[in-house]
Amino acid sequence: MSHATAPPAPPLAPGTRPAPGYEVLAHLARTGWLDLYDAWSEERDCRCVVKVVRPDRRHEEGLGDRLLREGRWLRSFTHPHLVRAYETFESPQPLVVLETLTGETLTHLVHRLRRRPAAEDVALLGVHLCSAIHYLHGQGLLHLDLKPSNVVVDCGHAKVLDLSVARPPGAAPAGVGTFCYLAPEQARGGLLTAAADVWGIGVTLYEVAAGDLPFDCGEGTGSRTGDVTTGDVTTGRDDWYPQLEDTAPSIRSRRRLPRDLATAIDGCLQPDPDARPAVRELAAAFEAVLPWQHRHVAPTLPP
Known part of the structure; x- marks a missing residue:
């Protein structure tokens, strides 16, 4: 007997708090392994982009570390033609906070x-x-x-x-x-x-x-x-x-x-x-x- 594959978990709803001090405003995009959200930073009193591993892929070894590695690089790098990262979180889930870019x-x-x-x-x-x-x-x-x-x-x-x-x-x-x-x-x-x-x-x-x-x-x-x-x-x-x-x-x-x-x-x-x-x-x-x-x-x- 075959079993249907479960559909991917839906994105986080507006109002969800994926990490302390951040509130989801809207879902921006879903890639093969990531979700990107328009979010509000209470500390900075501004919008930002939150990048997290998709719920249906969080069990896969290495993806969380891969995301956090990117976030740490972008936090330490300072260049006018590279996007900036503000913070990284290891829990409750691997998460990176990026600046919101206009354009x-x-x-x-x-x-x-x-x-x-x-x-x-x-x-x-x-x-x-x-x-x-x-x-x-x-x-x-x-x-x-x-x-x-x-x-x-x-x-x-x-x-x-x-x-x-x-x-x-x-x-x-x-x-x-x-x-x-x-x-x-x-x-x-x-x-x-x-x-x-x-x-x-x-x-x-x-x-x-x-x-x-x-x-x-x-x-x-x-x-x-x-x-x-x-x-x-x-x-x-x-x-x-x-x-x-x-x-x-x-x-x-x-x-x-x-x-x-x-x-x-x-x-x-x-x-x-x-x-x-x-x-x-x-x-x-x-x-x-x-x-x-x-x-x-x-x-x-x-x-």
């Missing part, structure tokens, strides 16, 4: 705009991403999951989110990250270096500039993700990655851009990690595209 993710921005962002705005975004990634690398971490949904932009100022799959450089299992955005070496598994995040910068800017990814990942596979604790790919075929079969077409085949900007983006997407530019070199290339009076200043992305 919208690049994913929403790309789909909302009727025209593609100006080349100078793409270059400025590249400068901000390079700044955040350079800082993370200085802290001994690779981000490994740069993508438009992990970047929030407000009035031209970008902030990078989500260190849930971050790890130090070195050996890693295949598939850690998000399917369509993985560097080839992430897809294969093995030694990961700063070049994997350079790929992440390039593929993110490619999608923002062109409105689409450089690879056809197949319907419904864009959110396929790997698990940092096991390396398992959760959906779809785990032995097929377009990044391992094809070279990314030049961004200039999809969109007219200044030659130097296009060359920088294309350089990020070289299959060989050693052929990609270093983060400092890449940042200099993006900044060179900006008018001199706009360098180190945040112009507004188009409405």
Whole structure:
């Protein structure tokens, strides 16, 4: 006799107190293993974001530790292009409190705009991403999951989110990250270096500039993700990655851009990690595209 699988537990209701001093205002999103809530901080007298492991996955070993590790990193890091964490709680459940960001993710921005962002705005975004990634690398971490949904932009100022799959450089299992955005070496598994995040910068800017990814990942596979604790790919075929079969077409085949900007983006997407530019070199290339009076200043992305 077969038994139906129990449905996932519903999100916490408004008014619930997930930790002392915090009250749930609304459920924001549910990922494969997390719930995110709009919450009120009594101590700060402001809104914040509360991140917790989904109720139906709290029994899984390692997920709570993974969340708390991310929260501790974000509490200790201080950078204008990284989201901040305020607090972490180990009980009554593993929980991280993050700042509330205004603006919208690049994913929403790309789909909302009727025209593609100006080349100078793409270059400025590249400068901000390079700044955040350079800082993370200085802290001994690779981000490994740069993508438009992990970047929030407000009035031209970008902030990078989500260190849930971050790890130090070195050996890693295949598939850690998000399917369509993985560097080839992430897809294969093995030694990961700063070049994997350079790929992440390039593929993110490619999608923002062109409105689409450089690879056809197949319907419904864009959110396929790997698990940092096991390396398992959760959906779809785990032995097929377009990044391992094809070279990314030049961004200039999809969109007219200044030659130097296009060359920088294309350089990020070289299959060989050693052929990609270093983060400092890449940042200099993006900044060179900006008018001199706009360098180190945040112009507004188009409405």
